[in-house]
Amino acid sequence: MSRDLRYLILADGSFGPETSKTANACIRYTPQNVVGVLDTSSAGRTVSQVLGFGGDIPVVATLDEGLALNPNALLIGIAPSGGKLPAPWIDLLGRAIENGLEIWSGLHTFVSDVPELAERAARHGVAIHDLRRPPPDLDVARGRVREIAATVVLTVGTDCNIGKMTTQLQLLGGLRRRGIRTSFAATGQTGILIEGRGVGVDAVIADFIAGAAEQLVLECARDSDLVLVEGQGSIIHPSYSGVTYGLLHGSLPHAQIMCAQPSRTAINNCEWVKIPPLVEFIRLSEQAAAPLRPAPVIGIALNTYDLDDDAA
Amino acid sequence: MSRDLRYLILADGSFGPETSKTANACIRYTPQNVVGVLDTSSAGRTVSQVLGFGGDIPVVATLDEGLALNPNALLIGIAPSGGKLPAPWIDLLGRAIENGLEIWSGLHTFVSDVPELAERAARHGVAIHDLRRPPPDLDVARGRVREIAATVVLTVGTDCNIGKMTTQLQLLGGLRRRGIRTSFAATGQTGILIEGRGVGVDAVIADFIAGAAEQLVLECARDSDLVLVEGQGSIIHPSYSGVTYGLLHGSLPHAQIMCAQPSRTAINNCEWVKIPPLVEFIRLSEQAAAPLRPAPVIGIALNTYDLDDDAA
Numbered sequence: 001m002s003r004d005l006r007y008l009i010l011a012d013g014s015f016g017p018e019t020s021k022t023a024n025a026c027i028r029y030t031p032q033n034v035v036g037v038l039d040t041s042s043a044g045r046t047v048s049q050v051l052g053f054g055g056d057i058p059v060v061a062t063l064d065e066g067l068a069l070n071p072n073a074l075l076i077g078i079a080p081s082g083g084k085l086p087a088p089w090i091d092l093l094g095r096a097i098e099n100g101l102e103i104w105s106g107l108h109t110f111v112s113d114v115p116e117l118a119e120r121a122a123r124h125g126v127a128i129h130d131l132r133r134p135p136p137d138l139d140v141a142r143g144r145v146r147e148i149a150a151t152v153v154l155t156v157g158t159d160c161n162i163g164k165m166t167t168q169l170q171l172l173g174g175l176r177r178r179g180i181r182t183s184f185a186a187t188g189q190t191g192i193l194i195e196g197r198g199v200g201v202d203a204v205i206a207d208f209i210a211g212a213a214e215q216l217v218l219e220c221a222r223d224s225d226l227v228l229v230e231g232q233g234s235i236i237h238p239s240y241s242g243v244t245y246g247l248l249h250g251s252l253p254h255a256q257i258m259c260a261q262p263s264r265t266a267i268n269n270c271e272w273v274k275i276p277p278l279v280e281f282i283r284l285s286e287q288a289a290a291p292l293r294p295a296p297v298i299g300i301a302l303n304t305y306d307l308d309d310d311a312a
Numbered sequence: 313m314s315r316d317l318r319y320l321i322l323a324d325g326s327f328g329p330e331t332s333k334t335a336n337a338c339i340r341y342t343p344q345n346v347v348g349v350l351d352t353s354s355a356g357r358t359v360s361q362v363l364g365f366g367g368d369i370p371v372v373a374t375l376d377e378g379l380a381l382n383p384n385a386l387l388i389g390i391a392p393s394g395g396k397l398p399a400p401w402i403d404l405l406g407r408a409i410e411n412g413l414e415i416w417s418g419l420h421t422f423v424s425d426v427p428e429l430a431e432r433a434a435r436h437g438v439a440i441h442d443l444r445r446p447p448p449d450l451d452v453a454r455g456r457v458r459e460i461a462a463t464v465v466l467t468v469g470t471d472c473n474i475g476k477m478t479t480q481l482q483l484l485g486g487l488r489r490r491g492i493r494t495s496f497a498a499t500g501q502t503g504i505l506i507e508g509r510g511v512g513v514d515a516v517i518a519d520f521i522a523g524a525a526e527q528l529v530l531e532c533a534r535d536s537d538l539v540l541v542e543g544q545g546s547i548i549h550p551s552y553s554g555v556t557y558g559l560l561h562g563s564l565p566h567a568q569i570m571c572a573q574p575s576r577t578a579i580n581n582c583e584w585v586k587i588p589p590l591v592e593f594i595r596l597s598e599q600a601a602a603p604l605r606p607a608p609v610i611g612i613a614l615n616t617y618d619l620d621d622d623a624a
Contacts, residue, residue: 202518
């Protein structure tokens, strides 16, 4: 994001290491664009006191306190289940718009489709950015990734919210420092926010998941030799496995990087689905890719934030 | 379909055993509702001469010839790749509407969203039925199928257009004749057309595939002890595997029925993807389901239309 954006991040009631993924990634990778976080339950603390990183950015309890920090944009930093816009937020977003704040949102409910908010945004001349809005003219996948010269690497994981985007962003920095022409194919709202482009593959029409991934990888390959694709979901996730599989078969990676959290033994919020042992999970993931293009797991990224140094 | 519908089926240029799935299923299961088929390339023949079933229903070359058969609805009976509305059809559909024909469509492009067609339909007081339009208020899957008493059986297949719907419709008839309270959970436009209800799971927002399947199975289970779920795609299909996986993990079947066509060795239109031997494919399919609910393959349905009796 090259523009002079000063976000007040809305994470009300859910600001924390595991519960506010978009907020946290934005604070980690573009802290210069964050003036404050709105969360009643952590108000009065600093971001670093809540997350363990992020420095002295303040957490405030009300929109008025947030406005005093001089933001020019409100970023929705948490993802309610199903990506729906909670009704109480409509009033809050409306007041933000009336105070001249742009809205940045990755919800499935498009903020710019809510008539009263669209109307207010038009009246006050501020923009609403719906990060998940799919590009027009999507189509089904046709395996065209096989025709490009670039190497494609996809992060996969045992569950959601386990480090698939973060792993790619860390690799991106390291590979670019070594002079390798590398691009990041963002597939979720947070990645798109950080990278400035991408496709929210979980928000496209189901038949076009793989097609959207294919189109994105082709675009990213135009000026790079290595394309790092942000993974989504998990092949065993009851809610999101379709997206995971479509992304795998549309991006046709040469290799996978497996993201896992050693302390997690079941799918978050779906405790009835146990996560198989990592070696078994890797085998399942390689089998899922193999009929289209063999994609061995060439690396493992462990999320150890909840372990002490010895255990990690 | 209990209404007095008299379809003229549009299958122009593609009427045949493998190329006009919606037309063919409608002719097989509700022939009393079909007055004719519009297809320039087969015009002058009967449906049975083209398909091998369907009796004396005529194939005509023009809309005017079709109108002479006294239809009250035009059904789009073929699915262009990506489900888009071909531009030349807009004029044809417009003329059908002006002649008082309802439109029934399973395309991804919603006919009722094409302004000039919506306007004409309103003016002439005829309805446009977009079979793939998703129900409102979809949500992500939550594993609620585990709470119902009914047994759930899903058809899966090595490829698209291989018999997953037909197998369930044949089973439905047989099981009902034996007095078993059985329902058919239609998940594609043709199934919805035949059954009169269902959800086109390939047309919902990607994150909601499994949720849509879950909602449909819960509905079907209300008045039946056995729910036969229409499968979609294939776990190795480059374009549609996401839908296949979402449907598998959302409907949480107790058992799978594997559909295959012995003469087919690669995915249709994606010849670079070879279909593994059936026994290996069954293993992959059982592994795909197992982490959520074990669903053994309890039957195999072979599509042998292109084999002679001895080979079959």
